[in-house]
Amino acid sequence: MRKKMYKAVLFGALITGCATAQTSSAAVGVDSTDLRELIESTQIMATLHDLSIIGERLPGTIGERLPGTAGYKAAADYIENTLLSYGYSVTRQPFTFQFWEELADPVLEKTAPTGVSYTPYETDGFATMEYSGSGNIVEQTVIKAEVFGCNPADFDSADFYGSIALIERGECTFFQKAANAEAAGAVAVIVYNDEARQEAFLGTLGGEGITVPVVGAAYSAGLELQEGGTLASIYVDATVTSVETYNIIAETQSGRDDRVVVVGAHLDGVAGTTAMNDNGSGSATILEIAKQMSALGVEPVNKVRFAFWSAEESGLIGSTYYVDHLTERGIKDIALNLNFDMLASPNYVRFVYDGDGSATELAGPNGSANIEAVFADYFDAQQIPFEETAFDGRSDYGPFIEAGIPAGGLFTGADEIKTVEQAEIYDGVAGEMLDANYHTPADNYDQLNEEVLDVMADAAAHTVLTFAMTKSSVNGTAKGSPVAKEKLMYKGPKAQR
Known part of the structure; x- marks a missing residue:
């Protein structure tokens, strides 16, 4: 593990996560204590329980959230109605994609x-x-x-x-x-x-x-x-069928619309599973952040857009559609993307995306290093170990970094094997997958790790609030490397090169 001790490149002082930080004249210090106190793992788990059974109530389903199915629609309705009840402006972004299936x-x-x-x-x-x-x-x-x-x-x-x-x-x-x-x-x-x-x-x-x-x-x-x-x-023997589905996009009523913070997680899952960790955990977490920001009466400096993507498992289709249909002005108006995909892995590691490329082969677009720094400063202040993970294209940040939009986020592991060193730091079992239930029917409610979910949800809430309230540009003066499509190893859960 490489654990970084950052200087707060965006805010001019170490962000404690517990008290208002000292700030530079160009930035607003953020005390996330009140928000984090409202972000309770029990509430996120309650949402996950709802998602796990919502499809089971429908004839002929087992709680799956496959795009275009009644199970996905029921889950999307649940998300949409919750956000509307908390005062968000909510839209559906429909699209059609080609769903490949082996027979x-x-x-x-x-x-x-x-x-x-x-x-x-x-x-x-x-x-x-x-x-x-x-x-x-x-x-x-x-x-x-x-x-x-x-x-x-x-x-x-x-x-x-x-x-x-x-x-x-x-x-x-x-x-x-x-x-x-x-x-x-x-x-x-x-x-x-x-x-x-x-x-x-x-x-x-x-x-x-x-x-x-x-x-x-x-x-x-x-x-x-x-x-x-x-x-x-x-x-x-395989077939391709046209499937109609949609992303759920919710945004705050106030905040600068030329410095939008897009907070994303995919709502869909693979066949045969209720997809609780992948990615019910991310979806439930950003829903809870949205709820509690509203409950606190947060009036963000920058508009926050919560996105629940569809068809991630078929190759980042929903998030790609969203980015591809932005105007040139729309791309410039997005300050950054925060991505949360799998936050409750049973044999977890706490990962932060490596925005500056110091531990992996590829840096994110200019500004991604500053996003990584905010996560890192938070974990360091809380004395919580973490390590970097690569921008390899396995989740919905991919289309954003391909468009040059700064990105970052959190992840607790999928089919990666836990090392001896990681087991010493995070406990768990060395030599086994971080989530042995990944893309299997065992990815269910009972297998979620609530302990790590609680920690990651607090870090996510702190970072969302930080970028919602800052008056500074995320890009700063640090330079990021351009990220070309051909450099990304994955397109969603499957390798493309």
């Missing part, structure tokens, strides 16, 4: 010169890429691309026509690799992991456009499939 277990087999059957969705096997095309490819020649397949010229050989293209992961997106291989006449594509990462992976092609089957395989499988004279069979 049967996929197959990947090496049939010659030796037979090997690879297990789907196992670490040494393979997984179908999201938005893969369908097909039943039987005993076709496997041809390996000698480079990463990022350019059409990488497939100039006529041998790729009618073959299965085998491509190493790296350098560009899976979509680029698959599109180039398909254009060269390949009937299926296997992207295998590199030597550093090894395991099979969940990938996405980012949307429609590829018609042939595309899978991601373990490094070991990729090596086996390179053997001379290899024939392989691939079967994928």
